Amino acid sequence: xxxxxxxxxxxxxxxxxxxxxxxxxxxxxxxxxxxxxxxxxxxxxxxxxxxxxxxxxxxxxxxxxxxxxxxxxxxxxxxxxxxxxxxxxxxxxxxxxxxxxxxxxxxxxxxxxxxxxxxxxxxxxxxxxxxxxxxxxxxxxxxxxxxxxxxxxxxxxxxxxxxxxxxxxxxxxxxxxxxxxxxxxxxxxxxxxxxxxxxxxxxxxxxxxxxxxxxxxxxxxxxxxxxxxxxxxxxxxxxxxxxxxxxxxxxxxxxxxxxxxxxxxxxxxxxxxxxxxxxxxxxxxxxxxxxxxxxxxxxxxxxxxxxxxxxxxxxxxxxxxxxxxxxxxxxxxxxxxxxxxxxxxxxxxxxxxxxxxxxxxxxxxxxxxxxxxxxxxxxxxxxxxxxxxxxxxxxxxxxxxxxxxxxxxxxxxxxxxxxxxxxxxxxxxxxxxx
Numbered sequence: 499x500x501x502x503x504x505x506x507x508x509x510x511x512x513x514x515x516x517x518x519x520x521x522x523x524x525x526x527x528x529x530x531x532x533x534x535x536x537x538x539x540x541x542x543x544x545x546x547x548x549x550x551x552x553x554x555x556x557x558x559x560x561x562x563x564x565x566x567x568x569x570x571x572x573x574x575x576x577x578x579x580x581x582x583x584x585x586x587x588x589x590x591x592x593x594x595x596x597x598x599x600x601x602x603x604x605x606x607x608x609x610x611x612x613x614x615x616x617x618x619x620x621x622x623x624x625x626x627x628x629x630x631x632x633x634x635x636x637x638x639x640x641x642x643x644x645x646x647x648x649x650x651x652x653x654x655x656x657x658x659x660x661x662x663x664x665x666x667x668x669x670x671x672x673x674x675x676x677x678x679x680x681x682x683x684x685x686x687x688x689x690x691x692x693x694x695x696x697x698x699x700x701x702x703x704x705x706x707x708x709x710x711x712x713x714x715x716x717x718x719x720x721x722x723x724x725x726x727x728x729x730x731x732x733x734x735x736x737x738x739x740x741x742x743x744x745x746x747x748x749x750x751x752x753x754x755x756x757x758x759x760x761x762x763x764x765x766x767x768x769x770x771x772x773x774x775x776x777x778x779x780x781x782x783x784x785x786x787x788x789x790x791x792x793x794x795x796x797x798x799x800x801x802x803x804x805x806x807x808x809x810x811x812x813x814x815x816x817x818x819x820x821x822x823x824x825x826x827x828x829x830x831x832x833x834x835x836x837x838x839x840x841x842x843x844x845x846x847x848x849x850x851x852x853x854x855x856x857x858x859x860x861x862x863x864x865x866x867x868x869x870x871x872x873x874x875x876x877x878x879x880x881x882x883x884x885x886x887x888x889x890x891x892x893x894x895x896x897x898x899x900x901x902x903x904x905x906x907x908x909x910x911x912x913x914x915x916x917x918x919x920x921x922x923x924x925x926x927x928x929x930x931x932x
Contacts, residue, residue, distance in 0.1 A: 589645035589660025597663045597670050624675045631666050634757025648751035651720045655712030656750050676746055681736035685822050699873035700917050701743040702819050707910045708745040710903040713812055717805050717899045729753035729803040731811035732789045733818055791825025796893055804913040806893035813888025815887050817842045822866035850882050877909050
């Protein structure tokens with residue numbers, strides 16, 4: 499085959515005479531070995547210099563650990579700088595005066611009524627401040643250690659904790675503000691009971707998948723060697739965002755920072771010693787926070803929150819997502835003139851109890867009718883049974899959150915195949931005169 503002039507030059511590159519340096523090499527090498535390359539510095543982070551020397555003698559680029567060669571382009575340097583910008587920052591210990599100034603001395607309009615919270619701007623960031631009461635008191639340095647542990651966690655389904663402030667018996671937790679609506683408001687519209695933004699099966703499967711993986715990350719994948727417990731899994735603590743109906747978990751780390759959960763970890767030895775020196779009073783030790791309908795039986799009996807109690811609350815949340823109903827309701831009967839309590843768990847068990855022929859009809863009546871009977875019945879049955887496993891009375895028989903997240907991911911893929919198969923073909927209709 500005949501080679502073009504360009505191909506010949508590429509196959510046989512010219513040699514540079516000894517003692518001379520090619521213009522291309524001299525442009526990429528620094529003029530002096532001691533002169534560093536471009537430097538990227540971030541606030542509260544050590545600056546890292548990127549050298550453009552040859553790959554044989556190039557140093558490692560700071561925390562990234564990658565060796566940069568001589569042909570590193572400006573675009574790759576910019577991408578490394580943007581990577582460092584995305585790394586977690588140190589937790590902020592806000593002065594209480596900053597919180598007061600941002601919330602107008604707490605006279606600003608509250609963001610929610612259940613937990614005192616205010617949306618404001620703090621250090622140039624759009625945040626939401628939650629006020630919580632201490633169950634166990636922590637000193638400032640110990641609080642900063644615990645904050646660094648919680649703030650080190652990053653997941654797309656968890657709202658980021660930025661820092662906190664302490665005043666008296668209260669701690670003020672500062673989270674990123676995420677624009678969206680709570681899951682309880684999405685399922686139960688106060689103005690129109692027949693309307694819901696989660697009107698499709700795939701929107702609810704998206705919420706279920708995000709929550710499962712977010713809670714799995716909290717329990718098993720933070721990499722911090724700490725037995726983290728959320729302790730506040732509820733529909734009002736889940737934010738659903740548009741346009742893809744992604745769900746994000748609120749209040750991550752609040753149970754640990756408020757002293758609701760006892761920590762057992764070598765990294766936080768000082769905090770454990772402090773709790774042993776100053777144990778809570780017997781009256782305070784019996785106080786615990788829980789939400790009606792989401793509390794597991796052992797949590798109601800002992801007041802001790804564990805990962806198994808989180809899994810119970812997650813199971814209730816899945817049944818709530820499928821049915822659209824509250825975990826507990828009280829219905830007034832005219833005959834007996836009494837209020838009768840109905841549970842979403844009991845209704846779900848009645849729906850899937852029986853042979854396969856009767857289960858389909860009962861489940862279609864139990865699932866939220868606003869879905870208009872448009873969902874894969876086999877996936878709905880399996881998801882309901884997984885949720886019922888999570889709310890088992892015996893905590894040892896409840897599945898691990900990693901196993902639950904894996905199953906729900908499979909259900910999501912099956913639902914996606916079902917959704918793509920029933921889509922209407924694209925066509926247009928003209929009603930104008932011909």
